[in-house]
Amino acid sequence: MTRTQKAVFILVAIVALALGFIVYRTLSETDQGDQTAFVDAGIILLPQSRAVPDLSFTDQDGQPLSLSQLKGKWTLLFFGYTFCPDICPITLAQLRQIKSELPADAVANLRIVLISVDPDRDTSQQLKQYLGYFDKQFVGLRAPVETLQKLANAVSIPYFPADTSKPNYTVDHSGNLALLGPDGTQRGFIRAPLNTQKLVAQLPGLVERK
Structure with missing residues (x-):
């Protein structure tokens, strides 16, 4: 195992422990019926919402976009890249399938965003x-590595x-x-x-909530 792989393993373990703690607190402090169903589906809600820095990106059309412009809908942020050999195409295909099976009002309240972790190769055109x-409505965002790290740290996605x-x-x-809320x-x-x-x-x- 390389040093990078070891570091990834350690970070993933830390995130898993943190998510486990969040699950415990969430089930302890909120309605367990709804929360148990969410957790079973892999949806882990924070006991308290967390502020996200209003960082600046460039979208797949080459236009500037700040994170504050994502308000108004529920947003799924996926950190990946277009040259990814496995997890990214699989995840995006799954998100496409999920979206295709959701009712229209849920789709209208949901946005799916790919945050590129490979800004050197992922130009706007490439994104x-x-x-x-996968889906022409999916949003792709790119930014310098420093910005990506700030966002990744803020939302605990290593x-x-x-x-x-x-x-x-x-x-x-x-x-x-x-998972970002409409606020x-x-x-x-x-x-x-x-x-x-x-x-x-x-x-x-979930997306019926404010």
Whole structure:
């Protein structure tokens, strides 16, 4: 196991422990009926919402976009990249399937955003073409590594910037999704791997919340 792989393993373990603590507190402090169903679907709600810094990005159309512009809908933030060999295409395909099976009013209240952790290769044009293979309504955002790390730290989604000097490099990142509410704060996480059918059943009730 390389040093990077060990670091990823340790970070994933820490995140898993943190999520376990959040699950315990959430089930202890809120209505257990709804929360148990959410947790079973992989939806982990924070006991208290968490502020997200209003960072600036560029979207897949080359237009500037700040995180505050994501307000008004529930947003699923997925940290990934277009050259990812496995987890990213699988996750995006699952999100496409989930969206296709949700009722129209739930779809209208939900936004899916790919935050690229590979800004060197993921140009706006590359993001637009790649996301178009899955769903043209998916949003792709890119920014300098410093901005990406600030956001990843703020929403507790670990990733390691790659050594871009190596040919065909890969980027180590978590498969968890950050869940932002309509007010722009982080409300929780969706754990990887995604359970598509359970998420289809539970997301409509979640996105009805304010």
